[in-house]
Amino acid sequence: MASTEFDAGRPTAARAYDYLLGGTTNTAADREMIDQALTFMPDLAVQARANRDFLHRAVRFLAGAGVRQFLDIGSGIPTRGNVHEIAQRAAADARVVYVDIDPAAVGHARELLAGDPRTTVIQADARDARGIVAHSDVRALLDFAQPVGVLLVALLHVIADADDPYALVGALREVMAPGSFLVIAHGTGDGRGEDARRLVEMSRRTPTALTLRDRAGVLRFFDGFELVDPGLVWAPLWRPDGEVPPDPERAGNYVGVGRLP
Numbered sequence: 704m705a706s707t708e709f710d711a712g713r714p715t716a717a718r719a720y721d722y723l724l725g726g727t728t729n730t731a732a733d734r735e736m737i738d739q740a741l742t743f744m745p746d747l748a749v750q751a752r753a754n755r756d757f758l759h760r761a762v763r764f765l766a767g768a769g770v771r772q773f774l775d776i777g778s779g780i781p782t783r784g785n786v787h788e789i790a791q792r793a794a795a796d797a798r799v800v801y802v803d804i805d806p807a808a809v810g811h812a813r814e815l816l817a818g819d820p821r822t823t824v825i826q827a828d829a830r831d832a833r834g835i836v837a838h839s840d841v842r843a844l845l846d847f848a849q850p851v852g853v854l855l856v857a858l859l860h861v862i863a864d865a866d867d868p869y870a871l872v873g874a875l876r877e878v879m880a881p882g883s884f885l886v887i888a889h890g891t892g893d894g895r896g897e898d899a900r901r902l903v904e905m906s907r908r909t910p911t912a913l914t915l916r917d918r919a920g921v922l923r924f925f926d927g928f929e930l931v932d933p934g935l936v937w938a939p940l941w942r943p944d945g946e947v948p949p950d951p952e953r954a955g956n957y958v959g960v961g962r963l964p
C-alpha cells in the first residue's frame with residue numbers, strides 16, 4: 704500500500720480514532736465517517752477509550768514485570784497518555800519505538816518526541832514485520848536479546864487475512880527474547896451481527912479496512928505465548944484498576960497479554 708493513498712479527502716484509521724478519542728488531528732472526512740458509524744454503533748467511542756485504558760494498564764504491568772523496552776506498532780496519533788509517558792512514569796529508563804504507516808500519525812509523533820533520546824518513531828508497514836525489526840533506528844534503541852514489550856493494540860484488525868497477520872506476529876515472535884510480552888487488542892464482530900458488517904463496509908473508505916475476528920481467531924495470535932491472567936477477555940475485564948462496567952462486551956475488543964516462555 705503506497706502512502707500516497709493517505710490524503711485529507713479520504714478518512715484514515717488513525718485520524719478517525721483520534722476523533723473518537725476527542726482529539727483534534729482529524730478532517731471532515733474522518734468526522735463524517737465516524738458520525739455515520741455512531742448512528743448504528745453508538746459504543747465506538749467507549750471502545751476506543753476502553754482500548755486506550757487497557758493499553759495503559761498493560762504497559763504498567765509490563766514495566767512492573769521488568770520490561771524496559773517497547774515496540775508499539777500501529778501506534779496512532781499521539782494522544783493523552785502515550786506509551787512512553789506511561790512507561791517512563793513507571794520506569795524512567797524505559798525506551799519506546801513507535802511505528803505507524805500513516806504519515807499524520809508519524810509526523811505528529813516526531814514533533815512530540817523531538818529531543819527525547821529514549822523514543823523513536825518510524826513510518827513503516829506492519830505487514831513487513833521483518834523490515835521493522837531490522838530497521839537501523841529500531842535497532843539503535845531496542846536490544847532484542849533482552850525482553851521487549853510488543854504492542855499491537857487495535858492494529859491486527861486492520862490487517863486483512865490475505866496479508867497473513869499470523870505470519871506477521873510469527874516474525875515478531877522469532878526475534879523476541881524469552882520473557883518478552885505480546886499485547887493485543889482486537890476488534891470483534893462477536894455478538895454484534897449486522898452492525899459489525901456495516902462497520903466493516905464503512906471502513907473500506909479508509910486505506911486500511913477492518914477485518915473483525917472471532918475469539919478463536921484472536922486467540923490464535925498468541926500461539927507460542929503463555930497468556931497471563933485473566934487470559935483473553937473484553938477490554939475492561941483485563942486487570943481492571945477501577946470499577947468494571949456491567950456490560951464489558953460493549954467494549955467490542957478482545958484483549959490479552961502473552962509472555963514468551
Ligand SMILES: C[S@@+](CC[C@H](N)C(=O)[O-])C[C@H]1O[C@@H](n2cnc3c(N)ncnc32)[C@H](O)[C@@H]1O
Nearest residue numbers: 717720777778779803804805828829856857911
Ligand atoms: C485504531 S489505531 C490504534 C492506535 C493505538 N495503537 C491505540 O490503540 O490507541 C490503528 C493504527 O494502526 C495504523 N495502521 C494501520 N495499518 C497499518 C500497517 N499496515 N502498518 C502500520 N500501522 C498501521 C493506523 O494508521 C492507525 O494509526
